[in-house]
């Protein structure tokens with residue numbers, strides 16, 4: 179079966195400069211890929227090119243196996259690409275009712291309103307059918323946006339930060355609904371987001387735009403186990419991001435943490451000669467113990483079912499949160515560090 183989307187060697191230019199130098203990515207039918215990257219890294223620019231709103235400077239884009247743009251003579255217009263698009267700002271037509279916003283996209287005129295109403299019902303906004311978009315809440319407008327994106331029976335759904343302007347609860351509900359829709363309908367989706375919660379709930383794989391390149395697309399668990407960059411470590415939900423002095427010692431890396439020296443097995447290669455490292459760790463790799471790295475507990479808070487103690491360590495500007503069974507007393511504590519679970523990146527800032 180053809181890939182739902184295949185982009186090959188795509189470069190994108192905005193305002194006369196290359197914002198994406200090289201992007202290659204394939205999406206299998208029924209797969210959801212989250213496209214992440216820092217603000218300004220070119221995510222929207224890449225989505226616009228796939229959607230046919232702009233042309234690539236180089237490369238080839240295929241949808242369902244057919245070339246829709248080859249940066250030369252071949253160009254299939256956006257409305258003929260079989261895409262459903264959902265935008266951050268909803269982009270509903272303000273002068274049309276909710277029902278009309280969805281119905282107008284349905285190609286087959288027979289039973290248009292009935293089909294539009296069924297889609298609105300699926301997203302829980304059928305009761306808003308006669309209203310204008312401006313009279314709806316953000317969450318309701320985004321539900322209408324999803325219904326409209328599906329109305330043209332797309333092969334591929336493209337979403338540009340679809341939940342970013344919604345409150346936490348609506349965001350969580352819509353994420354779950356979208357995931358269910360993708361799984362049940364077999365739709366493929368490419369969703370721009372830099373929210374780790376979107377990755378956790380939606381992504382089969384994650385593609386990251388960094389330094390104008392799309393890095394290898396990987397599953398969320400592989401990204402958690404072996405993040406390629408500090409940005410990927412944050413996205414994957416690892417803790418930390420603290421900067422420490424470091425040096426190579428044979429094949430290991432020796433880091434200074436809170437006045438103690440720790441050896442990270444096999445860390446020298448990852449350090450690549452840098453004198454400082456950025457450290458990340460999975461929750462649980464740092465724990466309070468009877469003996470270990472000296473630290474000072476400055477307080478604790480309860481967070482989603484467990485306690486987090488805030489520790490100050492010598493030489494670190496920011497306090498380090500550490501999960502614990504009960505809040506420890508303030509003052510001197512010791513920290514056990516599972517050095518083999520630390521992730522290390524060279525830092526040269």
Ligand SMILES: Nc1ncnc2c1ncn2[C@@H]1O[C@H](COP(=O)(O)OP(=O)(O)OP(=O)(O)O)[C@@H](O)[C@H]1O
Pocket residue numbers: 192193194197215216217218219220221222223224
């Ligand atoms: N119309 C434009 N003309 C010139 N430059 C542009 C235009 N639109 C975007 N850019 C620039 O292209 C780069 C990529 O922008 P883009 O909006 O694709 O990034 P993004 O990753 O989607 O960012 P964000 O997460 O903030 O939405 C940025 O440096 C931006 O300033």
